[in-house]
Each structure stands twice: as structure tokens, then as C-alpha cells.
Amino acid sequence: MSDINTGMVEKYRNNFLKEVEANVEEGDWVKMCMQCGVCSGSCPMGPYWDHPPQELFMMIRAGKRDEVLTSTSMWMCTSCYNCIVRCPRELPITHIMHGLAHYATRLGIEPKGQPTRQFAQLFWDNLAKNGRVNELWLGVNLYFMNGLVEGIKVAMGMAGIGFGMLKAGRLSLKELVGGHTVKDKKGFKAMIKKAQELEAARIDNAQ
Amino acid sequence: MAKEYSFYPGCSSQEAASSSNYLKSVQSMCDVLDIKLNVIPDWNCCSASIGYCGGGELPRLALSARNIALSEQHNAGQDIVATCAACWLATKETQERLDHDAGLMAETNEALAEAGLKLKNETKIRHMVEVLIEDIGYEEMGKHVKKPLDGIKIAGYVGCQTNRPFGIEGESFENPKYLDKFIETMGAEPVEKYDKKVSCCGGALAFSEPEKSQALIKDIIEAAYDGGADMIVTPCPVCQMNVEVYQDKINAKYGTKFHIPVTYYSTLMSVAYGKNGKESGLNGQIIKAEKLEAIAGK
Ligand code: SF4
Ligand code: SF4
Ligand code: SF4
Ligand code: SF4
Numbered sequence: 394m395s396d397i398n399t400g401m402v403e404k405y406r407n408n409f410l411k412e413v414e415a416n417v418e419e420g421d422w423v424k425m426c427m428q429c430g431v432c433s434g435s436c437p438m439g440p441y442w443d444h445p446p447q448e449l450f451m452m453i454r455a456g457k458r459d460e461v462l463t464s465t466s467m468w469m470c471t472s473c474y475n476c477i478v479r480c481p482r483e484l485p486i487t488h489i490m491h492g493l494a495h496y497a498t499r500l501g502i503e504p505k506g507q508p509t510r511q512f513a514q515l516f517w518d519n520l521a522k523n524g525r526v527n528e529l530w531l532g533v534n535l536y537f538m539n540g541l542v543e544g545i546k547v548a549m550g551m552a553g554i555g556f557g558m559l560k561a562g563r564l565s566l567k568e569l570v571g572g573h574t575v576k577d578k579k580g581f582k583a584m585i586k587k588a589q590e591l592e593a594a595r596i597d598n599a600q
Numbered sequence: 601m602a603k604e605y606s607f608y609p610g611c612s613s614q615e616a617a618s619s620s621n622y623l624k625s626v627q628s629m630c631d632v633l634d635i636k637l638n639v640i641p642d643w644n645c646c647s648a649s650i651g652y653c654g655g656g657e658l659p660r661l662a663l664s665a666r667n668i669a670l671s672e673q674h675n676a677g678q679d680i681v682a683t684c685a686a687c688w689l690a691t692k693e694t695q696e697r698l699d700h701d702a703g704l705m706a707e708t709n710e711a712l713a714e715a716g717l718k719l720k721n722e723t724k725i726r727h728m729v730e731v732l733i734e735d736i737g738y739e740e741m742g743k744h745v746k747k748p749l750d751g752i753k754i755a756g757y758v759g760c761q762t763n764r765p766f767g768i769e770g771e772s773f774e775n776p777k778y779l780d781k782f783i784e785t786m787g788a789e790p791v792e793k794y795d796k797k798v799s800c801c802g803g804a805l806a807f808s809e810p811e812k813s814q815a816l817i818k819d820i821i822e823a824a825y826d827g828g829a830d831m832i833v834t835p836c837p838v839c840q841m842n843v844e845v846y847q848d849k850i851n852a853k854y855g856t857k858f859h860i861p862v863t864y865y866s867t868l869m870s871v872a873y874g875k876n877g878k879e880s881g882l883n884g885q886i887i888k889a890e891k892l893e894a895i896a897g898k
Contacts, residue, residue, distance in 0.1 A: 588658040588659040
């Protein structure tokens with residue numbers, strides 16, 4: 394277990410709700426949930442979630458810390474916002490899902506092999522490096538994230554799509570070497586670094 | 601005099617990126633409507649709805665804040681316009697969150713200072729379809745039609761993020777009508793009661809959960825065929841890509857025979873305004889929009 398995770402367990406003891414309220418994006422909304430189940434019923438990938446949003450909120454209140462934070466559920470959110478516009482209590486459910494996923498990652502206890510977790514991390518790394526997203530690089534990495542053999546299989550399966558996009562001028566091989574970036578990389582990176590430091594300090598203080 | 605806007609193209613509309621053809625048709629459309637788009641200098645990616653693994657709340661807010669600040673500095677007084685639903689949403693959400701939270705606003709400005717920028721957060725953030733509806737209007741949009749898209753039946757697929765949580769003023773979440781009105785204004789026929797109009801296609805999860813997403817996409821296409829559609833039209837680059845490029849894979853898995861073109865509203869407008877295939881981005885289609893090509897070639 395990572396140090397920060399142990400520290401948080403000690404600090405909040407049995408009060409996981411309080412931990413979520415203090416550290417998870419939009420987490421202070423969780424207590425407003427009245428367990429009506431509308432969100433879970435609106436979720437397009439709902440059938441694949443171990444714990445749909447309503448259940449996650451109940452588990453947070455019941456202090457099921459490990460089950461919530463190691464769950465693959467919130468990683469299956471497509472950000473369709475069905476839940477948000479239908480929730481009678483106006484909870485920002487989509488953002489809480491993203492917030493829980495990020496908090497689990499910060500603590501180092503997220504489900505590492507979950508495919509969207511891997512994709513989301515690649516996306517962020519690509520963006521943080523160049524300021525803009527390089528779709529080809531993202532695709533290549535994505536296909537190979539499960540290892541070489543699996544990667545070649547996936548890449549072959551997707552090759553038709555890649556080729557079609559290439560032909561239609563919607564994918565650039567140039568991107569692999571140079572590609573899309575912001576000009577002020579130095580300022581961009583310093584900004585991200587500062588934002589990360591400020592956020593980390595806030596969460597450490599809560600610890 | 602041309603109407604001027606501060607334009608946020610987003611990653612997917614860059615040259616040789618997945619929706620570069622969208623940008624092409626938007627430029628042609630704007631040219632006819634006398635809309636001038638001033639690109640935000642050195643804009644960065646907004647991280648859409650998928651940056652949350654590596655990016656915490658504040659770093660993600662800083663991304664969109666940087667774009668707004670650059671716009672306020674270089675394109676002062678102009679509304680920001682995005683063509684991508686995800687870009688529009690992320691930027692608008694940032695504006696709202698910072699507006700409601702003085703602490704986050706102060707921290708965001710501290711981060712921006714590292715890049716020599718300052719956010720006032722006073723700029724309106726709009727989607728291109730809002731500009732068309734509110735600043736141009738259906739009547740004016742219709743006046744420029746040179747080649748009505750007669751005899752084409754089109755399913756208007758609005759998708760999620762242009763519709764929720766903000767949506768377009770005066771439209772409902774369940775059945776927004778503006779895309780159908782665009783279709784009609786261009787002389788084509790919209791599919792009535794397209795029941796997957798606002799369904800989710802899986803978004804970014806089309807990459808990471810291909811089978812689950814393709815099941816959603818299958819329903820979206822099937823409903824278009826059920827309504828007698830010749831083609832599908834969307835306002836969002838992610839929707840466009842997801843619904844167009846996986847059709848062969850869906851056919852292989854489900855035994856369907858899908859082969860339906862998916863374009864943007866701006867593609868329709870560009871063709872109806874008399875632009876040629878290239879100017880309308882039709883060469884960017886993986887599934888050729890033959891009926892539009894025939895009209896554009898006339
Ligand atoms: S819809 Fe809102 S109130 Fe109902 S269960 Fe979901 S989060 Fe709770
Ligand atoms: S936004 Fe996420 S949690 Fe909400 S309904 Fe869509 S997929 Fe489910
Ligand atoms: S929508 Fe996606 S690709 Fe486009 S700018 Fe935002 S994050 Fe980058
Ligand atoms: S891409 Fe799909 S998930 Fe995203 S906005 Fe469009 S319809 Fe919704």
C-alpha cells in the first residue's frame with residue numbers, strides 16, 4: 394500500500410464519507426443522494442458496472458472504502474450525462490465518478506488493468522507532454538498496452554479502420570515523429586506542474 | 601460586416617486529425633454566412649471527459665482556463681466558439697466551476713501565472729450550432745441554399761454532449777429539434793421520431809471498451825435504418841467517428857449489412873450552399889456520402 398493511502402486510512406478511520414467529501418472532486422454532494430436509483434437506470438453501460446452510481450454512494454456512506462476505491466465501475470462512465478440531467482437531487486454524478494477514479498489513482502489502489510484506466514492515463518500523458526493530443530501515438534500505444542502479441546492482434550483487427558482514416562486524410566503518419574504540440578511548451582508544463590502542486594498540497598493538508 | 605468569433609478547434613479538428621474534414625466544411629459554411637473564425641493562438645487540448653486518470657481537478661481546470669485566458673488576451677470581446685461537443689462542454693464546465701468557487705479560481709490563476717496568463721473568465725463559451733441558431737437564424741441559413749438536398753432522408757443524431765448537461769437554449773433533453781430543422785432548412789427530409797437521437801455511442805470508451813460501445817452504436821444505426829434514413833448527421837466529431845468507422849466490425853459480429861454515411865450538419869450546409877465535394881470535406885468520408893457527392897458534383 395502506498396504511503397498516502399495508509400495516511401488517509403489512519404486519518405479518517407471509519408469515516409469514509411468524510412474522506413470522500415474532503416478529497417474527491419464534487420465529493421461533498423454524496424450525502425445528498427436519496428437512493429432513488431434513477432442514475433443507475435439511466436446508465437448506458439449500467440449492465441457492466443459491478444456497482445452503479447446509486448450503489449457506490451450507498452457504499453461510501455457504509456464505509457466500504459476498499460470496495461469502492463478498487464472498483465472498476467466508475468471507470469466505465471462514458472460521460473453521457475444522462476444521470477446528471479435526471480437526478481432529482483441534482484448531484485453532479487459524472488464528475489463524482491471521475492473524481493473517485495482519480496482519487497483511487499492518486500492513492501495508487503485503482504484497478505491497474507482496467508482498459509479505460511489505461512486509455513485515460515495514456516491520454517493524459519500524451520496531452521501533458523505536448524499540450525495537444527496525438528491520435529496516432531495514442532492508438533499505437535493503446536493497441537500494445539496488453540503486450541506485444543495481444544497488441545498485434547488488436548492492431549490487425551483495427552488495421553482496416555486505420556487504413557481507411559489514412560486514405561481519407563484523417564490520420565497522419567507525420568504525427569508519430571513530430572506532430573501536434575503547443576508552442577509554449579515551457580509555460581504549459583509549468584502551469585500543469587503548479588496546478589498539480591497546489592492540489593497535492595491541499596490534499597496533504599487534509600491528511 | 602463579418603461576425604467574428606474566437607475559435608477553439610480542438611485536437612480532433614487539427615490538420616490530418618480524425619475530424620479535419622469537419623473543419624473543412626465548417627470553413628466553407630462560415631465563408632458563405634460571413635462568419636469569421638479567429639483561432640485562439642496556441643490553444644491546448646481540454647482533456648475532454650477522459651483526462652481524469654492522470655489529471656486531477658485543478659490541472660484539468662487549468663487546461664481550459666488557459667484557452668479562455670488566451671482568448672481574452674488575443675481575441676478580446678469575442679465569444680469563444682467550439683465545433684466539438686467535448687471541447688465546448690469541458691470549457692463551459694470550467695467556466696462555471698471557477699465562477700462558483702473563488703478558491704479554485706485563485707489557484708487556477710496561480711497556475712496560469714506560470715505561463716504568464718491571467719483569467720478574467722468573462723467570455724461566453726458557445727457551440728457552433730448555437731451561433732447558427734441564435735446569431736444567424738434559420739431564415740438566414742435558408743436564404744443561402746443554392747442546391748436544396750431534395751430526396752435525401754436524414755437521421756439527425758444529436759448524441760450526448762451537445763445535449764447534456766447544458767444543451768441548446770429552448771430545446772428539450774429528450775427530443776431536441778434543432779438538427780432536424782437544419783436538415784429541413786437545407787431541403788432534405790429529417791427522420792421523424794428517431795428514437796436513438798440522444799443515445800450514447802460510448803464516447804471515448806469506443807477505444808477501451810470496443811465491444812460494449814459497438815453494441816450501443818449498432819442500436820443507433822439500426823434506428824436510423826428503421827426510420828428509412830439514407831444517411832446520418834451529427835454535430836459532434838466523436839459521435840461522427842464512432843458511428844461511421846466501426847460499421848464493418850459491427851456487420852462482422854452481428855451479421856448486419858450496415859453501410860450508411862455519417863456526416864456533419866456543416867457538410868450538408870456546405871453542399872447545399874453550392875460548395876464542391878472537396879470544400880465540403882466529402883473526401884474525408886470513409887463511407888462515401890454518394891447522394892451528397894451527386895449534388896455537389898452537379
Ligand atoms: S439519481 Fe441522484 S438521488 Fe437518485 S440515486 Fe442517483 S444520485 Fe442518488
Ligand atoms: S455519465 Fe457516467 S454515470 Fe452518468 S449515466 Fe452516463 S455513464 Fe452512467
Ligand atoms: S475534445 Fe478531445 S481532442 Fe478535442 S481538444 Fe478537447 S480533449 Fe483534445
Ligand atoms: S461521442 Fe457519443 S458519448 Fe460523446 S457526445 Fe457524442 S454521443 Fe455522446
